[in-house]
Amino acid sequence: MAILRDSFRQFGAARPPIAFGLFLLAASLSFGQTKNSCLDCHAALPEPLGVSQEKFAQDIHAQKGLTCASCHGGDPTSDDPEKAMSRQAGWKGKIDRKQIPQLCGSCHSDPAYIRQFNPSLRTDQLDQYHTSVHGKRLAAGDTKVAVCIDCHSVHDLRAPSDPRSTVNPVNIASTCSRCHSDASYMREYSIPTDQFAKYSTSVHHEALAVRGDLSAPTCTTCHGNHGAAPPGVDRVQNVCSTCHVFQAQMYERSSHEKAFQAASLPGCVVCHSNHGITHPTDAKLGNGPEAVCMQCHRPGDTCDQARAALLSDLARLDVAIKNADQVIGIAESSGMEVSEARMGQNQARDSLTKARVTIHSFRKDLVDQDIQSGLNIATKNLQAGQKAMAERNHRRVGLGMSLLAIGTVLVGLRLYIKKIES
Amino acid sequence: MSPLRNVRNWLDERLEWDELVAPLRKKTVPLHRFSYWYFLGGITLFLFVIQVLTGILLLLYYRPGANEAFESIQYIMTQVQFGWLIRSIHSWSANLMIFTAFAHMFSVLFLKAYRKPRELTWVSGVILLFVVMGFGFSGYLLPWNTLAFFATKVGTEITGQVPIVGRPMMIFLRGGEEVTGATLTRFFGFHVAVLPGLATVLILLHLLLVQRLGISVPPRLEAEWSANPSAKRQMKFFPNFALRELMAWYVALAVLGALAAIFPWNLGVKADPFSPAPAGIKPEWYFLFMFQTLKLIPAKMWFIDGEVVGVLAFGLLGMLWLLLPFLESSQPLRTKSWITGFAALALAYITGMSLYGHLAR
Amino acid sequence: MPTPEQAIVNSSQLLPPPTPRRRFVKVLLGGGLLASAAAFLYPVLRYLVPPTTADLGGDSVVAGRVGELKLNSGKIFRFGSRPGLLIRTASGEYRAMSATCTHLSCTVQYRDDLREVWCACHNGKYNLDGRNISGPPPRPLEAFDVQVRGDEIFVRRRREA
Numbered sequence: 001m002a003i004l005r006d007s008f009r010q011f012g013a014a015r016p017p018i019a020f021g022l023f024l025l026a027a028s029l030s031f032g033q034t035k036n037s038c039l040d041c042h043a044a045l046p047e048p049l050g051v052s053q054e055k056f057a058q059d060i061h062a063q064k065g066l067t068c069a070s071c072h073g074g075d076p077t078s079d080d081p082e083k084a085m086s087r088q089a090g091w092k093g094k095i096d097r098k099q100i101p102q103l104c105g106s107c108h109s110d111p112a113y114i115r116q117f118n119p120s121l122r123t124d125q126l127d128q129y130h131t132s133v134h135g136k137r138l139a140a141g142d143t144k145v146a147v148c149i150d151c152h153s154v155h156d157l158r159a160p161s162d163p164r165s166t167v168n169p170v171n172i173a174s175t176c177s178r179c180h181s182d183a184s185y186m187r188e189y190s191i192p193t194d195q196f197a198k199y200s201t202s203v204h205h206e207a208l209a210v211r212g213d214l215s216a217p218t219c220t221t222c223h224g225n226h227g228a229a230p231p232g233v234d235r236v237q238n239v240c241s242t243c244h245v246f247q248a249q250m251y252e253r254s255s256h257e258k259a260f261q262a263a264s265l266p267g268c269v270v271c272h273s274n275h276g277i278t279h280p281t282d283a284k285l286g287n288g289p290e291a292v293c294m295q296c297h298r299p300g301d302t303c304d305q306a307r308a309a310l311l312s313d314l315a316r317l318d319v320a321i322k323n324a325d326q327v328i329g330i331a332e333s334s335g336m337e338v339s340e341a342r343m344g345q346n347q348a349r350d351s352l353t354k355a356r357v358t359i360h361s362f363r364k365d366l367v368d369q370d371i372q373s374g375l376n377i378a379t380k381n382l383q384a385g386q387k388a389m390a391e392r393n394h395r396r397v398g399l400g401m402s403l404l405a406i407g408t409v410l411v412g413l414r415l416y417i418k419k420i421e422s
Numbered sequence: 423m424s425p426l427r428n429v430r431n432w433l434d435e436r437l438e439w440d441e442l443v444a445p446l447r448k449k450t451v452p453l454h455r456f457s458y459w460y461f462l463g464g465i466t467l468f469l470f471v472i473q474v475l476t477g478i479l480l481l482l483y484y485r486p487g488a489n490e491a492f493e494s495i496q497y498i499m500t501q502v503q504f505g506w507l508i509r510s511i512h513s514w515s516a517n518l519m520i521f522t523a524f525a526h527m528f529s530v531l532f533l534k535a536y537r538k539p540r541e542l543t544w545v546s547g548v549i550l551l552f553v554v555m556g557f558g559f560s561g562y563l564l565p566w567n568t569l570a571f572f573a574t575k576v577g578t579e580i581t582g583q584v585p586i587v588g589r590p591m592m593i594f595l596r597g598g599e600e601v602t603g604a605t606l607t608r609f610f611g612f613h614v615a616v617l618p619g620l621a622t623v624l625i626l627l628h629l630l631l632v633q634r635l636g637i638s639v640p641p642r643l644e645a646e647w648s649a650n651p652s653a654k655r656q657m658k659f660f661p662n663f664a665l666r667e668l669m670a671w672y673v674a675l676a677v678l679g680a681l682a683a684i685f686p687w688n689l690g691v692k693a694d695p696f697s698p699a700p701a702g703i704k705p706e707w708y709f710l711f712m713f714q715t716l717k718l719i720p721a722k723m724w725f726i727d728g729e730v731v732g733v734l735a736f737g738l739l740g741m742l743w744l745l746l747p748f749l750e751s752s753q754p755l756r757t758k759s760w761i762t763g764f765a766a767l768a769l770a771y772i773t774g775m776s777l778y779g780h781l782a783r
Numbered sequence: 784m785p786t787p788e789q790a791i792v793n794s795s796q797l798l799p800p801p802t803p804r805r806r807f808v809k810v811l812l813g814g815g816l817l818a819s820a821a822a823f824l825y826p827v828l829r830y831l832v833p834p835t836t837a838d839l840g841g842d843s844v845v846a847g848r849v850g851e852l853k854l855n856s857g858k859i860f861r862f863g864s865r866p867g868l869l870i871r872t873a874s875g876e877y878r879a880m881s882a883t884c885t886h887l888s889c890t891v892q893y894r895d896d897l898r899e900v901w902c903a904c905h906n907g908k909y910n911l912d913g914r915n916i917s918g919p920p921p922r923p924l925e926a927f928d929v930q931v932r933g934d935e936i937f938v939r940r941r942r943e944a
Contacts, residue, residue: 058769090928215886215905215919243919245906335510335686339864345864350890354903399683406676412812413669419808421662479830489842489940493863501834504826672819692863 021067036076037084038068040193051155058156064117071095071103098138100147102127128227135227144185151175151225167225172218173199195219198276217243236274237267250360270295284313285359306364313364313371314355321348322380327385335394341384348377445633449659457585458771460637460663462526462672467625468671469519472678477614482563486610488603491566492692499689510682516558518678520708523554524772531746531765535638538616541747543631548744550624553617555708560613562706567604568691572699573602574609577709579715583729584737602695677714704779711772712736714779846879846938849931855894857900860938865940866890868900868928872911877940878925880913886920900924 027132042051046400056062059247061070069076074091078084079370085091095103105126114121129135134145151167158165166175177196186193199205199219207216222239224228235256239247251257251267266274271284271292283290287299297303325345328338332379351374399422433439451460483502485494498505527547530536536544563574578601582592597604639647647654657663705713715736719728742749750761824835844867846860852871859866859882866882870893880900889904900909900914907918913926930937 008919043796083858136848213886213919213921215921227892246903270929309919335506335682335688337496337506337689339859353889357903395683398882399679402679402822403676405815406445406672408678408811408815409672409819410669410815412808412815413665413672416812417662417669419805482831493842500791501836503829503832503834509829632900675819675823761823 011220034069037079038072038074038076040079041081042068055156058158060157076259078214097143097147098141100149101126101135101138104148124160125226130226132224132228134227135280144179146179150179162376169214169218171226172220173205173209176219195275198273202275202277204281215243236269239269247356247360250358250366254360254362256362257344280356282311282364283315285314299367306362309364310359310367313367317348317352317355317371317374317378319354320382324378324382324385327382327389331385331388331392334389336392338385338388341381341388344377344381344384347376348381351377432631446660449633449636450588450656451637451659451663453655453657454643455655456529456640459529459533461667462522462529462609463632464667465670465674466519466522466526469515469522470621470625472515473512474518474618475517476508480512481509481614482773486607487562488566488606491606492689495565496689499686506686507682510686511678512769513687514621514681514685515678516561517707518674520554523551524708527551528765531756532639532762532763533640535640535758536747537638538747540631540635541639542719543635544629544747545744546624547632548627550621550628552740553621553624557613557621558706558708560609560617561636563606563609564613565690566693568697568700569690569695571601571693571701573705576703576713577705578605580733583727583733585730585734588733593690601697613696614769627757643700643748707776707780709755710779711775714775714782717779790895804834842940844938845935846929847936849934849936855895857895857899859892862927862938862940868893868924869929869936869938870911873898877929877931877936878911879929880909881925881927883924884920885915885922885924886918891924 019399039051039053039056040240042049043053044050051068058222067076069090072092072095073089074086075084075089078089083089085093095226107128109123114123129140129148134147137145139145153166155187158168159171160167162168163170165171173196180191181193181196184191204218207213237248237251247268257267260270272280278352281290286291287294293303293307295309322342328341328345330344332338351370354375355367355370358370361367430439451457465640483494483498483505498509500506522560530544530547559574559577576590581595582588582640584591593599594606595605596602619658627733642759648649704710716729716732719732721728723731750759772775788920788943815880817822817874844860844862846867846869848864852858852869852870852908854875855873857868857870861867862881868880868882868891870878870880878881880890884902884904884907886902886905890901891900891902891907891909892939892943893899894901897908898911900911900913901907902909902920905919907920909920909924910916913924915923926941928941930939
């Protein structure tokens with residue numbers, strides 16, 4: 001703050017007129033608002049001391065009636081910088097990073113206080129923060145870790161439900177990546193910095209940021225927000241199973257669950273990765289670059305054979321569905337009504353999806369059940385499509401016969417006309 | 423006596439049948455290199471009769487009402503025996519009829535059959551053409567699918583652009599401010615009661631006039647034949663021309679049957695008034711030239727809305743078209759009259775614009 | 784020989800002797816006319832006979848029969864081109880709703896252990912009114928009206944255009 005005083009001092013004799021000018025500016029700007037002299041000067045200052053009126057107007061604290069002094073102390077009613085920014089008035093200046101969580105928590109951990117503004121807002125953020133990796137490292141003296149304002153922004157802090165908020169679900173991944181993707185910033189830490197890059201290729205990112213499906217997970221969904229920490233190797237499937245219930249149930253009863261636990265392998269992540277979770281294809285069961293089984297199993301052993309059998313079963317059902325689709329498609333484009341068969345195909349595809357989920361039980365007999373029911377449905381639909389094609393041909397035969405009759409009439413008429421005109 | 427003779431005698435005693443049909447026996451059709459064009463009117467009439475017959479059959483199963491229309495047509499296409507055939511014939515014949523009606527009109531224009539004393543035949547014919555396009559517009563909505571719904575929305579919206587009377591006209595057509603189930607009911611009423619009644623009266627008038635005034639001959643030929651009567655060639659309507667006309671009708675039947683069986687008319691997707699209009703919505707081909715013209719007119723011409731200019735221009739052209747015979751000079755020997763040029767321009771414009779509208783995105 | 788004034792093609796009163804060729808033409812024409820008339824009349828006559836399955840209109844469908852569903856169970860039925868879910872609650876009441884999940888369009892099912900409608904794809908849950916109560920689904924399932932007439936259970940869509 002001394003910098004400001006000194007820089008203002010250099011204006012020398014021009015100080016009073018400048019102060020008067022600023023006063024006029026302030027008077028016109030703050031016409032009708034509660035007095036906030038801090039903003040009157042700081043709105044005209046450049047970064048990093050500048051906070052424009054528009055910027056602060058977006059801030060949810062400002063909208064609730066708080067002023068600069070609520071966090072920074074000082075006297076917002078005075079236009080004299082020396083009085084406004086005096087220690088006697090409680091002015092704190094720039095808040096030290098290590099103090100920030102405590103400062104925010106002074107209100108946000110006080111249920112009675114927060115109740116006045118939003119009774120259903122949680123008040124355990126500070127406690128959670130203390131359990132997080134960020135909180136623990138801050139307590140140990142590392143000021144590079146995230147504190148409240150790094151994620152929530154400051155002076156233009158918006159509610160998480162606001163789509164422009166840095167902590168809105170759609171934006172969270174970019175907010176985390178500000179540090180976690182910065183290789184030079186994260187150099188001294190022993191964690192990778194490719195999470196955001198990988199996440200951006202994932203189906204979850206596509207669902208959330210591209211399609212706007214707010215139920216899709218982002219960093220905080222799996223890692224927590226205030227108590228942010230990686231789930232831990234043995235907890236991963238708890239996290240995934242919140243949504244992917246069936247797969248988790250199958251996996252928990254399967255042989256792989258015990259095996260992975262014993263080897264301290266992180267469950268779902270082994271085959272599906274953690275951040276770059278792409279849409280799984282049958283190629284995962286193959287032996288190409290995307291194959292996951294062969295990461296552990298040896299070619300030729302019983303597991304490899306089982307894998308190959310599973311893959312061929314899935315392929316069989318896939319082909320059956322495609323065949324039925326093709327016949328139904330031709331019938332449809334010939335004008336035949338096949339909407340029931342089309343709907344049946346959806347059921348067949350559901351069976352295929354279910355079979356792919358049942359893979360997580362790693363039991364061929366269970367998978368075969370789903371494959372078989374899918375095959376039954378696909379066969380039925382194929383038959384319906386073929387019936388439609390038979391009906392189509394039937395119609396063409398009928399058309400041919402009537403064209404024959406019409407042709408006969410035309411020839412007969414021609415001859416008859418010739419006859420009566422000769 | 424042959425049974426046919428018995429029947430004729432019976433009818434003659436009660437209806438004076440012979441006297442009634444005598445003019446038909448004498449009716450002749452001029453023979454020249456353009457005589458083939460004379461078939462078009464009869465084909466249009468034949469297709470109209472097909473429409474009435476298939477329309478009555480469809481009426482036995484169709485249900486007008488936003489909840490049921492689409493499903494009743496789906497029922498006709500899938501459950502009713504040969505329902506697909508009746509419905510497809512109805513849809514194809516509608517399009518064919520509009521085409522032959524236009525062709526018939528243009529042939530009359532180029533052969534100059536609208537000249538005195540046949541002006542009223544022309545007028546009744548042009549009104550019939552408008553009625554036929556009204557049939558097309560109202561019938562198109564009846565399946566209540568997405569394309570039809572939005573095409574009707576756009577079409578009635580354009581009607582609303584006419585100054586002063588446009589908005590009341592639009593509300594009258596739509597049965598309200600928006601296109602709803604009420605519009606469907608109203609269009610159904612137009613399609614099966616109002617327009618058929620009007621068409622029947624006009625067709626009878628049109629045929630009566632043709633019967634009374636005989637069949638016209640192009641002016642140059644007329645001049646030749648009055649100078650040299652021995653060059654005149656004619657054909658008896660009954661049975662010679664009638665038999666040939668019957669052949670043309672059978673060919674039309676064959677074409678209709680083939681189209682209906684090989685390209686059955688599709689159902690589309692049931693209309694959902696709350697979903698947004700699909701991109702690139704277009705009216706049926708017979709309205710394309712007007713639609714495309716409106717799209718090309720700039721948004722504002724001087725101080726008037728572009729669309730209003732377009733709609734008014736077409737309205738004016740329609741009036742002009744109706745009164746064409748009265749605008750031509752009465753000198754019969756002026757074969758190079760401006761109407762022929764105008765008609766050629768109109769034909770080129772309609773064809774070109776329709777193609778453009780079809781190919782444009 | 785017709786005179787120039789009478790150069791009109793005439794189907795005269797001359798009755799030429801019925802040669803085989805003449806008879807052939809008559810037979811051909813008569814046969815063709817009969818055949819084409821039959822080809823036209825046959826479809827029309829078949830058309831006039833009402834089909835066995837009645838047209839209930841798009842809104843109404845027979846979803847099942849009384850006694851088909853046990854208490855606290857559900858079944859998928861076809862409603863137009865989409866699946867519907869018919870539920871018989873533990874108290875015997877019938878409920879019906881769209882079976883297409885509002886999240887990513889998977890087909891939902893009735894869970895008799897949860898007494899709720901559940902979507903297997905991402906663990907979405909709906910209550911018996913179709914309202915989305917847990918998980919990803921953003922909107923409720925469209926609820927239908929159920930009417931039992933005789934031993935048939937009719938399901939009807941609620942909205943009107």
